[in-house]
Amino acid sequence: MLVVGIIGILAAIAIPASYEYRQKAFQDAVLSDVRNAVAIEEGYFAENQKYKAFGPATGSGGTTIVALAPGFEIRMTSGVTLTGTVAMNGSLLITGSHPGSTHAITYSTTMGLTP
Numbered sequence: 001m002l003v004v005g006i007i008g009i010l011a012a013i014a015i016p017a018s019y020e021y022r023q024k025a026f027q028d029a030v031l032s033d034v035r036n037a038v039a040i041e042e043g044y045f046a047e048n049q050k051y052k053a054f055g056p057a058t059g060s061g062g063t064t065i066v067a068l069a070p071g072f073e074i075r076m077t078s079g080v081t082l083t084g085t086v087a088m089n090g091s092l093l094i095t096g097s098h099p100g101s102t103h104a105i106t107y108s109t110t111m112g113l114t115p
Contacts, residue, residue, distance in 0.1 A: 026100040029077045031115060033059070034096040034105050037074045037082055038113075041092055044072045051092040051109075055083040 045051050052068045059076035066074040066082070076082055084094045097104040106114045 022100060023102055026079070026098040027102065027105075027115075030080050030096040030098050030101055030105050033074075033076050033080045033082060034094055034107050034113070037084065037094050037096070038107050040068065040072050040074050041084065041094065044068050045092075050090060051084070051086045053084050053086045056081050057083075 041051055048069075052072075054066050054068060054074070057064060057066045057074075057076065058081040059078045064076045064078075066076070068074065074082065079098050079100070080096060081098070082094060082096045084092060086092055091109045092107075093109075094107040095104055096106075108114070
């Protein structure tokens with residue numbers, strides 16, 4: 001009976017910690033994909049003097065690729081959804097999310113990265 005009690009206590013500690021680690025991993029995947037999309041968009045802007053809207057696109061199974069143009073491909077992690085919108089003033093807003101993450105991450109050319 002004592003062993004069952006100890007196992008119960010250990011499980012009560014480990015399960016919430018495991019859940020927090022999973023959320024952090026999903027959040028890190030979203031952040032990584034948003035940063036990758038920003039780099040690709042900025043490269044596209046350097047050549048074309050404008051940003052290009054894309055998505056929403058969700059990574060699945062293997063590597064999902066959103067092609068802005070030849071040589072400008074955004075690769076996404078499974079489960080991560082990215083959307084790139086271009087405002088009337090030409091600024092770019094990239095939003096990334098994952099169902100297992102606590103909140104979305106955004107990047108704006110006017111405000112920067114908002115984790």
